[in-house]
Amino acid sequence: MEHVLKSERTSTSIDEEVVGFKDDAENIIQQLTGGTKELDIVSIVGMPGLGKTTLARMVFTHQCIDKHFDVRAWCSISKEYNLRKVFLKILKQVLGNLDDSPSEDLPDKLRKSLMHKRYLIVLDDIWEVETWEELQLSFPDDENGSRVVLTTRDEEVSRQLKHHSDPYFLRFLTVDESWDLLQKKVFQGEICPPELHKTGLQVAENCKGLPLVIVLIAGIIAKQREASLWLGFAEDLSSQVLEEQSMKIIESSYDHLEDHLKSCLLYMGLFPEDHQFPVFNLLNLWIAESFIHSVDTENVEEASKICLNDLVNRSLVIVSRRREDNGEIEYCTVHDVVHEFCMRKLTKEKFMQYRPSKEPQYIRFIHDDLVHQLLQYTKSLDRIPMLAGLKEGESFAQCHDRSLKFIARPKSRVWEKTFPLLDNLRFIRVLHLSDVCLERRSWTKAVQAATHLRYLAICTQEFDFQWVSHLHYLQTLQVVGNSDFSRRFETSPSIWKMKKLRHVDIQDFSFKWEDNNRALFEESSETLLPALKTFGKCRIYLADKTPEFWWRFPNIEQLKLHFIEPGYEVDMPNLEELPLQSLELCFSRPISGYKSIGRASCVVFPSNLKDLSIDRLCLTEEAFSQLASRRNLESLKLRNIYFKPEGRFWQAGYGICWDVSDYEFLALKYLLLQNVLVTEWRSSDSSFPVLEKLIINKCTILCGRIPSSFVDIPTLKLIKLICCDYSLQNSAFNIKNEVEEIAGCDSLQVLIQYQPDSKLYH
Template identity: 25%
Template sequence: MADAAVGFVVEKLGNLLLQEAINLYGAKGKVEWLQRELRQMQCFLKDADAKKNNGGIVGESIKNWVTDMRDLSFEAEDIIDTFMYSKLRRQQPGCIGFIKRYMFIFVDLIHKHKGYVDVEGIKTKLHDLSQRRSLYGIANIGETIGTTISQNVIPILPQLPDDIDMVGFDDEKKKIVQELVNVNNANLSVISIVGMGGLGKTTLAKSNYNDHEVIISQQYTILEILKVILSEKSETSSENTIQTLSVKVFEKLKKGKYLVVLDDVWKADVWNELLKVFPDVNNGSRVIITTRFLNVAKIANLTIQPHELRLLNEKESKELFLRKVFPRQDIETCCSADLVEYVHQLVQRCGGLPLALVVLGGLVSTKQTKDGWRKVVVSMKRQFAEGGKRCLEILALSYNDLPYYLKSCFLYFGCFKEDEEIPTISLIRLWSVEGFLPTKNDKTIEEFGFDCLEELAQRCLIQVTKGEYDDSKYCRIYDLLRDMCISEAKENKFLEIFQNDTANCAKMANAARRLIIFNEIEILNYSKSKLRGLFYGHRNLGLSFRALKGQLGKFKLLRVLCLNTNHMSEFPTKIKSLIHLRYLYLEGFLFKEVPSWIGHLRNLRTFILSSHKLKKISDSLWTIGNLRHVKLPMLFWDDPPNMGNNVPKNLQTLKMIKAGSWIGNTLPKLTNLCKLSIHEVSNDHADTLSSSLQKLGHLASLYINGHEIPSDNIITAFQDQHCLKKLSLYGSLNRKQLPHNDVFPQQLVELYLKRSELEQDPMATLEKLPHLKYLELFHAYKGKQMICSATGFPQLLSLKICFLYDLKEWKIEEKAMSCLKSLWIVKCKWLKMIPEGLKNVPLDKLVLEGMYKEFMNRIKENTGEDWYKIQHVPNIYSSYYYVSFFNLV
């Protein structure tokens, strides 16, 4: 009792001292003033940017002013965040926080005095900038967001090809095809495609080999290239040297005929090293390389002339340009007479460079009036430099035309590897925690984020694609656009890519707001502590943590931390001090426990963790009120969570959680959940799970794993809801037949049933789901016959039936699966033949794996008795092995 009284007196004294500090230095008032001024600075920057984009003349003086104002806004932001760091540190809960409140009283006084001095310095600089601003006519535009997304943007993401459209390369494509299939040449042949950036080398390569390609990025090492060819991207064994992997690759390729595509081979010595791993066994194997360097192409094959790509002529250029401006329209009639002259001028400026035509076409497609076209033409009046610089000029024009906030969204692509497929939802969450997405009353943050992606894709600055076997979305950026993106980002101190190079370190001047490290480094020589984002390693390459030791704790203002390390056995304790963190991604770790101090990260919104040995996560994680998205390791389900009463009610994503009493106590309170995956569900949870799921009106994606899943309870829980789009059930169902179609969620788009052990044909129920597009049955049905009725599965795009060991007969009636594009039949060993009705299904792709010899003989090309059923399918693949693609939430 006495100790408590003393503690109360000490706390009272501490509060008085802190209040005195505020009164003495006016810290709170100074910070509030600075926050107001920072908003004004950002408005000035947006206005200057808008003046530049609207055709205003931007001289060196204005550019210098903008640079100085940006630097000053960074400085102001640092002062505010530092003040908030000190405030948050004093608010830490528990005994440690209690002690810290008094240990740091006088340190805080010093910091507040320094903050006072810093703010006074900001005032002086701001006064100078304000005087200079009036000279340049840069007026305040007020507290507005800036340019908004155009109301005329097409509301659906454009279906872009894997790369820019094929125009003008038909002859080259025919020659390459002839070289690929030349039966008179059984030797290993290397086919080279040469040209400057943006000419369409990758496009041409992909058009000849568009499935299962091996794409090699310019920034990869030879070691990584060998891993990719072996499909061992995540391999981290120290035994994996170039020599050992070269032997593995050679032995793998020697076993059969192969086609390997190497995109953007950049040095002759790299090719000479790689050539050793491609065996020549006189079976007609081929290697295609693309390169910007003619000497590399000539070295690659002395007997075959390289395919040197030319610039497009005027007719071809106009065709490609109009395809992008008026998609899905007849290019002969799409352009009105009053725009013809503008088309001519714009096409001329591109100089026949395909990528420039595509990007400029994407820009013009957003201009709905003749005056909008005129402004683009006026802004391009000056002559461009030759070659790649001309393309970069045009790319920069499209970038400069972006609304202010969209520029930050676009520059963020520089944080990812070249050619990386980026999950769109992950990117939008990063944009959100960085504060790039303005608040819209009528839209959620994610909806507005997809609007931003849509506009970037509309302008052909990025690509947005959908997964072939599910409804997931990914985005990527052309390599030339990424070059421009990184150049702009560095100039604006938006990010810096750190290389293990002292000269490069000196050039960086430690000023960037985000630091990207993709290569192994010995030590991180980066002294500044103003970073907002740190990306260390990437999905395919974990780095040693040693370079961050002694450094991580310095970056106290970090909002985003993505670490991919090699087998680190302890949770990095320095993360504890990063109380501004909003996004924490940890992969490659082997620690067993997430400590209790994780609860100190009060601002954390996204927590993604991968650790194969994790056994315990502290309950303090669930006390973080700002949590939105939590994804835990797939093998973590030893203990169910103990969320208590203070649940993160804003939680939207909860993945890989073990079933327990929390399903009845806590799950009903998580009413904002959109994605949920639960493991080890059983019949014991049937009633509570059903009752809780009925309260989750926003749930769009659900994954359930268990030895015996109460399927009726789960499915009927969503009978009257309309949000659930994706359902995955992994385990034996407690009933051996599916519930009647009437109680199935009618909005389902994706359904995955694995090891369900159904005894009655599931197709009778599933084929009536009106919106179902993706269906996978994996060890799901034990019956001998399966029937797809006429008009059934009206929207189905992809179907996978795998390991249906007892299935003997499959009947597809006329007009069933009228939209099906992709079909996989895997290890259905007793299936006698391809269904007769498949001849009427408009398949693009058919994959047959692990089927018996008799089945395969019936579909032999031209000679098999069932060949007529599938001869219309353009892409047919068969093999005797299987890799699961079963989808999790």
């Protein structure tokens, strides 16, 4: 039995592939697909770090499990959980899309959604029998072989919840298996040097068969390849009792981290157990808290990515999901044992105590008694000794250079008491309040005094840059509007005062640039945002933007714009001089003929572009030719695209022919086509020489054929078809078969997806 994450490690990416638990997985699969027709519970039991979740995930994603069950859903429960969120998470996976429902309707809605379906539900990390009792009525028994998989560290829980199948107890690794895993993690396929073999075996033996302990210790000794050091670790391990071994080894891993990595890891412990971190937000939070240090301040984002990958390499952070196009980490989490370690460590810090709550969104960087004392000493904060880490006898004024770290996602009734206190918390750096809709009057008044804010995320019905323009240290600004009440607003010259802005994300609002403000562009030094890196998801009127407007962001790297023009055929801007690497353009109007979408005849794309996504645009042959000339383009996503029937894009008497045979996308690795209507698609063997992934989603190619030239692309690894007809599927499999004949191996995967939760792997 192998318990390992196989990795290829670089400074910027780590690609994991679970390859272990073969015998265990086969046993669990047999229990799930065979046996009684009645609803059954299969429990996987083991102590923390033994691999319960890893095994369950292997089974959940296995090809035969996918084929056997009509629907599948995965939900992490943990010790503290929100029942409504559990129901919502399962329902979203069962139904694909889910409208908002009152809490009392969710259990019944789930029950009805599962009726007459053979389903598999995984409930990861169950702590109490009562949890199952709250959920069980929503899982109908239609005697069709439905199954529920539970993972738990508590044997008694598994015994009490037994239906038909006995609990499955994970065993510890043997010494040989432990040594095999340790070698794989330390040497990454290389051979262990003879001088380290004996001490390596001793380290493996003293890990007591726990995969998590082995993986963590491997992260430490991989960079310290000396027999004497390894022997020291082996002796330390042998002196630890089994129950505390995981915590001790995490402590050892933690002690070997650089100080900034320690802060980054502990910060993650302040979120709920099993929290899935959107990496973009997490990295910006680290930056706002000054955990990330870079000699080149312009590359602080890259430095934060390196920090994340360091923690992943040391097996302290787990990759949850990667971006499909470029493989970068999109979501991550920490193992529950690592989370528990962080919580213990945080309790020793005066102002970084965790307050547990049944509502997982209620998290703060506070001491147990801080809220009470804040309410008691509203007008005299210097009387609170532990505020912002004050030492005995130190006044509040004496620590003005240290910020109070504070992150909150509270219910409105909680925040109503705390919000007014921000007037006194002048050194707060982070406010994350995007989970509750705030009234303008309350939040604008509250942030007036918080002039040291570096990260602000809010949900509000009204917004204007002038309300936050006094926040001269602000780096990240996220504004989410209430879709029912969000309004259009006009930009204010105040935005140009916010020189430290690096990331702006405005959702659900539309805004316009006023004519009388354009004169400000004459004073170029005053109308620049030199630090701005990303500007995203903004709904704007393109006609309001003069060419000079785009020059105000000299260092921008990522731009996402949603155009809401009232008319048709609005010319795209010239963005050639911008240092953009990622660009996303979308028009509001759906396709109903090419005149109802944006015209791209005059578009000029940035010269260094790597990632391009365009939606609801009419592409002319001239515009496409200009696009193909971008030599650094690695990812291209075309959604709701109409190719203007002209030149090579027109086939007399036949229709729109998308002919790319004369174009060469020299760096393109990822191509997505979604809702693209063409009658024929032509390509040559040199059109996509390094393409790795082709994704076709709900496209109609009337000839029903992927160009045969795709057989000759040596780098092609995946063809994924989503809701496509059988002719396209047959075309993909024909290409796969020809590739196998030529290459002599199964190097190309074809994935057919009929709906979001129904996948067939080939």
